[in-house]
Amino acid sequence: MQKRYIKLESEDLVKIEELKKTGFSRRARERSHALLLSNKGYDVKTLAEIFGVRQATILDWFNRWESEGLAGLSDRPKSGRPKVFKPSVEKKF
Numbered sequence: 001m002q003k004r005y006i007k008l009e010s011e012d013l014v015k016i017e018e019l020k021k022t023g024f025s026r027r028a029r030e031r032s033h034a035l036l037l038s039n040k041g042y043d044v045k046t047l048a049e050i051f052g053v054r055q056a057t058i059l060d061w062f063n064r065w066e067s068e069g070l071a072g073l074s075d076r077p078k079s080g081r082p083k084v085f086k087p088s089v090e091k092k093f
Contacts, residue, residue, distance in 0.1 A: 006038040006062055013039070015070060023073075031061045031073040038062070 008016065013036075020032040034047050044062075048055045064072030 004038075004044055004059065004062060005041065006035050006065065008035065008039045016073075019070065019073065025075055027075055028073045031065075034058060034061055035065055035073075 016032045016035055020029050020036060023029040023032060030051055034051060037047060037050070038044075042050075044055050044058045047058045051058070061073070066072075
């Protein structure tokens with residue numbers, strides 16, 4: 001597997017650190033953490049071991065960051081059954 005790192009600019013670093021701390025989804029927090037560690041010099045193989053994923057998955061996270069920015073760290077819409085509740089009813093829970 002190739003050596004690849006993400007180098008973050010200071011303004012991106014602030015945004016990603018914030019996402020890591022307060023992100024809505026656990027997966028987005030994980031992805032942001034991986035970017036921060038890569039910025040510190042952790043390689044893809046080490047990141048894959050830390051997060052328990054394949055190296056190709058780490059590279060996918062890097063690609064999504066490079067092409068989509070912060071939006072790329074969020075989960076993509078999934079197929080499946082639509083929500084049962086209407087948004088107005090769901091707010092009550």
